[in-house]
Every structure is written in C-alpha cells, then in structure tokens.
Amino acid sequence: MIKEDDLRVLEEKAKAWDQSVESKLQRNPERKTPFVNTSGIPVQRLYTPLDLENMDYLSDLGFPGSYPFTRGVQPTMYRGRHWTMRQYAGFASAEESNRRYKFLLDQGQTGLSVAFDLPTQIGYDSDHEMAMGEVGKVGVAIDSLKDVEILFDGIPLDRVSTSMTINAPAAVLLAMYIAVAEKQGVQPAQLRGTIQNDILKEYSSRGTFIFPPQPSMRIVTDIFAFCSEHVPQWNTISISGYHIREAGSTAVQEVAFTLANGIAYVDAALQAGLGVDTFGPRLSFFFNAHLDFFEEVAKFRAARRLWAKIMKERFGAKDPRSMMVRFHTQTAGCTLTAQQPLNNIVRVAFQALSAVLGGTQSLHTNSMDEALCLPSEQAVQVALRTQQLIAHEIGVTDTVDPLGGAYFVEELTNQICERAEGYILKIDEMGGSAAAIEKGFVQKEIQSSAYTYQKQIEKNDRIVVGLNRFQVEEERPGNLLRVDPAVRILQLEKLKKLKSERSQDQVNQSLARLKLAAQGADNVMPPIMDAVRAYATLGEICDTLREVFGEYRQIDTFR
C-alpha cells in the first residue's frame, strides 16, 4: 500500500521511536507486560503500515459487496438499510409470547426471534416426565400446530421475518411455521426467516441434541433440499459461534469451530447430492459480541474473509452469495453481571457497537437483568433503544466498514484468520468437525478456555467492574419476571383437548409415513408437513424419529 522506499524510511523511524520509548519505561512502566487479548494474541504498543506490509488491498480486503467480503457483504451496508433489530423473546404460553412480540413490533423492532422452552427444543411435549419444571421457562412452550397458530396470531407472516432458535426439531417447527402461513394465505415462497438448525454445536456447546450426529446431519440436508425448492428465501441454517463463545471459547476458537461446522454441513450437503450454489446462498451465521472491542470487530471481518475463501477455493462455489457470511449477532450473555446490573446496559452498548462496526446483518442486544432472570419489558426496551441509538444518533452507520484500514484492526483481522485456519486444519486432520466433537477435542478446548478465563477473574488479572473491583454493597432487585407455573397446566389442558378433537387415524397414518421416510432415503420434510397439518404433536413426531434414529448420549470430557 505504501512505496517500498517509504517503508524502509518508516522502518528506521519506527525503530528509533521504539528505542526512545523503551528507554523511558524504567521511569514510566506500562500497566502490564505483555498485553494480550482473550485469544492470546499479543497486542503491540503501536501498529503502523509496517505491520501490513504483506497485505494486498484487493485480495485481502476488496470492496464491500465483493469477494472476499472482508469489508462487508453489501455494497452500501447501513447507508442503504440498518441491520434487522431482532430481540430474542418468548416465554410461558403462546398467548403470552404473542403479546410480547406485538409489544416489540410496536416499539420499532423489525424482525421476530422466537425462544422456545427446553422441552420444545428437545422434542418433548409439555406432559412428558422430563418436561417437569421446565415448561415455558426459557421460552415458549409449543406442543402442536395449535400453539404456533396462537403464537403468530395477528402477525402477518408475509411482512415480518422470523428467526427460530430451534435445532434438533427444526424440521418440525419450520413445518408448523409454513402451515400457519398457509392458513394466513401466505405462500411458502414468500416466507423470510431463519431456523438455527445447527446441530453440531449442540453436541459441543449448547446441549439440546436429540438424535446422534449422522441422522441429525441427514435431517439438516433434507431441510436444505426442501427449502431450496419450496422456501427459497428461508435461511436454512444459522451456523452458530454464539453458544461456542458462551460456553467459554476464545474469539479465535469461536471463528474456527463455527467455520469448521460450516464445512461439515457443506460436505454433508454435497454428499447428499446438492449443488454448492443451490444451498450455499441460504447458509447464514450467528456470532457473539464479547467484551474486547477491537478483537470482536476484527473477528467478524476475519470470519467473512475466511468463509469466502473456503467456499470459493475449497468447495468451488461460483455464486458470490454462496461466499458471503451473512450473520446475526447477540451480545455476550456470559459477560453480564448479577452485581450492579445497570452497568450491563453499558457493556451491551459497547458490544453492540462492535457488531455494527463488524458489519452484522441483524442484532440482539441483551437486557440488563439477564444475569438474574428473564428480561422485563422495561429492560428489553432499553436494550432495543441501545440499537436504535447506535443506528440513528452516533454517525457510525454513514460509511462502510469505518475501521477498515486501521493498522491495528487489519493486523488483528489477519491474526485471527491465521490462527483460526490453524484450528481448521487440525480439525480437518481429525476427520472433520463431527469427528473432532466425537473425540471431545472441541469440548475440551472450550472447557479449558472457560477455566482459564475464570482463573484470570479470580486472580484479578481480568477486571470485571462491580464484580472483582469497584464493588458496592447492594440489594438484589426484587420483582423479577417469573413464569407462572400454571403454564404447564394450561399446556396439558390444550394437549388433552387437541387429542380429543383431531383425527387419530390421520395422525397415525402420517406418522407411519414419516417412519418409512426416516428408515429410507426420502426427504423427511413432506411427511413432517403432513403430520403437522394433522395436528400430530411435536413429541409424537420426534418420538417417531427417535424410534428410527435412536438418541445421542453426551461424551464425558473429564475422563
């Protein structure tokens, strides 16, 4: 970027500057030696063009909207349209959650994001023994199409985009969404939204798996195939680093393990006979926005560059859209403190800003009270206002990739790419992501980073304001949002009513067809659609698949 002669002059001047600083350190020492970010990358005192000597503007950065997309996936980014403001929400019953969605849309939110309770995420109906104590707790309880009809009542599905955090039973919830849309007169081809459908990170980080990896991957590719034909605007997967990071990984590990999972999905889809440019453009991603501001900005940029290269060079994608990392971001829940919870508003604002400077397509900002309970309406409102404030008040959205070209940010971007590639290579050598997870490699890496992070906090090597410094005596806020245990009773009543009203013959026949498809090679989506329309419950559909596929048991990473 700079002429060779100028660089040599700069090199000499930089050396002289370094020496003069070093000589003064005796008297004015720096706060730490060395400075290191969360990924273990040393942070230098100063970055200059010398650090970017080997960078090639066109091949490493390029222009926004074109390969390798380091600077962003759209040419105009937020000058055209802001990111989608999408608060993850859902609790208790479908009725209650429907009210919260309408509140959020009224407040200017631009997309929905559905949180399901754990029984739903693991494919149990609310009346299952394992569901005791969990119904409606961390999200909305869904047992059948009936609940989804209530959930989206009065919300026009041709006009909102909906993201659903659902993985093992993603096919079932997608089928229910399509069925509700049909009842509203909306065609599947008009639907926009995302299912998370990222099963690999469930085994390594999030825990809501049902079936073993192999049949799970088959369901994933069945969904890819079905959607490319019938629901072309749908994001068929959200390959998620978020939970990997929440489980304790570093920024580099987040990028590496996420993209390694991405590679596994592409491999599986190719093996299932799909063309890379058929499903490639519908792959989407989900990242965490953590505390180390510049590391995070660089992480988002690095992920874009790496994935573009992987899709182009490794998989031979031709369609630029297959090479784009379009991603959702959520601020880091694990960085919120139960102590002095108002401070969390500030943490979230910085994290959200890093996501915006990193070029996110959609964003969830956490609420200040989430280390204590489910967010209250007021806390959610402040979180949403934080995004609106970044979008409208502080000017950061007026140019594309404002930190591009910053010596530090570019060098960090390079470093993250390099280190993440190292991990991906290692995972390739183990036989890919599924094998690395089977061996416990990914889990142990994450576990070890989490423990290191905790020890840093306990030794005060890492300051957490309000927790290990600047503490105050305080009373914990009362009046927390709680889920009424009556939700379970309500769900049980609804289930009983449903089972007495529906045609049991139709349910049995559709489940038998699903079983046949699962045993054979036919796509499972069409029979799941039929079962859902016949009001078979989520639990019945998942049980049918359990019979064929079996259940996964977590491996022990301590032995």
Add this chain to the structure above:
Amino acid sequence: MNTGRKIRVLAAKPGLDGHDRGIKVVANALMDAGMEVIYTGLRQTPRQVVEAALQEDVDVIALSILSGAHDYLFPKVMELLKEKKVEDILVIGGGIIPDEDIPALKACGIANVFGPGTRTEEIVRYIRDHVKR
C-alpha cells in the same frame, strides 16, 4: 469431618438445561483443590442424580441449573435422598437462581446456593467446612 480420603463430589445437571460452562468450571476448580469429581453430564432426572450419588459414594452433590427449573428439580432431589434415608451428603446448588427462591431451597435441605460471580475458591472453602463425613 473428612480424614484421609479425598472429598468426592458429584457435579450434576438435572433437567433439560444445556448450560454446562459453570458446572465444568466448578468441577475443574474442585479437582485442582484436590477433590475427586464425577460429572453426570447433561439431562439427568433427579432419580438418576441420586442413584449416581449413591453408586459413587460421594460426600457432596453440586447441582447446577440455569433454566429456572430449580424450583422443581432441587426439592425433588432432596425428596429422593430422604426417601433413601441419606442424610450425610452435603447438597449445594448453583445457577441463575433468584434470591427470593433461596429460602425455600434451603428449607428443603439445599445447604447453600451460589449465584453468578461466585469465586470458585469460595465453593471449595464451603465444601471443606461443611462436608458431613
């Protein structure tokens, strides 16, 4: 008080909650402090937790729940322990547990509850001071 033998701890995740960062960090810290830790893995029923505790002959059960199901699952574990007439196992809990829920959990026999931000050394010390055998 414990003499000679290492303190044995069952680190357990009852219910459907998949958040295991906290319990794994605690398990690592307890091991570093010289205790033996058996980790149940995710998705244990209260009955499985109690059976594992008896089978492994542990001194301590450390329960972790972040999903809000502690109000049902913690007391259920205690009820099953009482059913088996087990009185000498120290049971502690952790996770996202509202302060206002703690008195009820203690009343049913959970010795202490550790929330977010707790230092692991505090948990180590608590176990050493309160282990019943």
